[in-house]
Amino acid sequence: MSEIEQQAPALPEGDAQPKQAFPLDFNFLYGKPTSKGVYKQRCEDFIVQEDLGFELTGEGEHVCLWVQKIGENTQYLARQLAKFAGIQARDVSYAGLKDRQGDTWQWFSLQIPGKITPDFSLFESPGVTIHKVIRHNKKIKTGALAGNYFSITLRDITDKQAVEEALLKVKKGVPNYFGEQRFGHGGHNVSAAQTMFTGRKIKDRFKRGMYLSAARSYLFNQVVSARISDELYLNPMLGDCVQFVSNRSFFPLPDLEASTLDRLASREICLTAPLWGAGELTSEQDAKHYEQEKLKGYEDLQAGLAKNGLKQQRRPLLLVADKLSSRWLDEQTVCIDFYLPSGCYATSLLRELIQ
Known part of the structure; x- marks a missing residue:
């Protein structure tokens, strides 16, 4: 369990209850894993080292x-x-x-x-x-910080071949989801944000920031999950907002010509999804319409984020781990080493490997 999950407080009795549930069943890029497995059985199974850069x-x-x-x-x-x-x-x-x-x-x-x-x-x-x-x-x-180095041991694997095949796939990238720990148990932190947006006062700055981050992250994950379902994960739309991988500046695609597609394929630029806030979406045309449609029903979260001073930003759809390697310690245990940029979640990679 992460520290964020541990510190997510329950809503006091008598407070306004959220209007809707916030399920965390985001789509898998390579299909739901068939192998079971566990991690964090021991502290040494989850090693993380910061890279300040x-x-x-x-x-x-x-x-x-x-x-x-x-x-x-x-x-x-x-x-x-x-x-x-x-x-x-x-x-x-x-x-x-x-x-x-x-x-x-x-x-x-x-x-x-x-x-x-x-x-x-x-x-x-x-x-x-x-x-x-x-x-x-x-x-x-x-x-x-620039990122984090991970060394994670998965144990009690029930299907070694399935995990080996999945490891080859995830080297190409995984959905850049915010990890479930950001949302709290059962999406509680998003529900708390919704309640906060309806007028509940949160004096604790840490809790307030946690709820705002959860709501914003949930909207991002919804768009990413929808693009996977609609098979638009690697396929750009006119007006898609893309980001330079090298410096994180972004711009809307003015066309879908072959040269543009080549830049995407070479990872010079990458597709993004919105981090919601005040102001207009930076996507345009077809992509803007798509993002607005997929976030219908979450207008209260969008308005609350804008009212609380967050600005429109973007985040890559795809997370590509650097230096990813694996070694089997025995038939049911594998150690995976990789590097992720700051703000990216190891659990987004692990969820594509094991149940």
């Missing part, structure tokens, strides 16, 4: 810690580090939450201006090891 300066008012944590909550550890350093919890930052049930490596930054760096070799917490201490001139902000 930049070098730390070695000087500045922020002390950065390269931390390995096993079976520990990111936010709890941040508070423990603040207490040890004698600073406020708000002065500890990190690029993102990491799963508690796993062996995860991530950077924390502590703002300690004009002070001697604490001796972090004296810091003690079960399952936590601080491997590096280095200063930097800026704090590590949420989302400030």
Whole structure:
């Protein structure tokens, strides 16, 4: 279970109830897997290492810690580090939450201006090891990383051949879904967002942000799932908003000529779906009409996101894992290594491999 799922609070009794359910049965690109299997049986089955994508300066008012944590909550550890350093919890930052049930490596930054760096070799917490201490001139902000390296072990596999065949397919890409952990159990976080949009006040900034992200992510997943169902996942429509893979800038397709299709096939550009917010969709013509049609029935979520200050953005439809490799430890156990850009979910790849 991810930290996001653990922290999703239940709606208090007496609050307005959501008007609809939000199922998480998004379509599979290669069909529902036939093999069963499990992961996260042990912390060492789910190893994640952050890739900041930049070098730390070695000087500045922020002390950065390269931390390995096993079976520990990111936010709890941040508070423990603040207490040890004698600073406020708000002065500890990190690029993102990491799963508690796993062996995860991530950077924390502590703002300690004009002070001697604490001796972090004296810091003690079960399952936590601080491997590096280095200063930097800026704090590590949420989302400030290039990506993550994963090493995930799948156990109790019932059909080795089916998994091997699926591994060959997923190398070509998988739907770039937001993981189910973002939505909470049974889509609770989306329901909570809907209730918030009808007037319920959420004072906790973390919960409010979590609900907004869940609603936005749900609309994105709906469009991606629909394009799979309609066999439009790899086939562009006139006006589709595409993104340069190298720099993430995007533009609507003015035509469907052979040269445009070649750019898509070579992954110079890629198809996208909307991250909903205020303003007009950046897709045009056929693609714009398609996205509007597929999101009918979710007007309250769209309006709520726009009212809360989110802007129209885009996200690639396809997630292509880098450096993907696998090795079988025995007939029922396989270890998969790969790299994903920031904001992408390992579970989106795993759901195409096993039930």
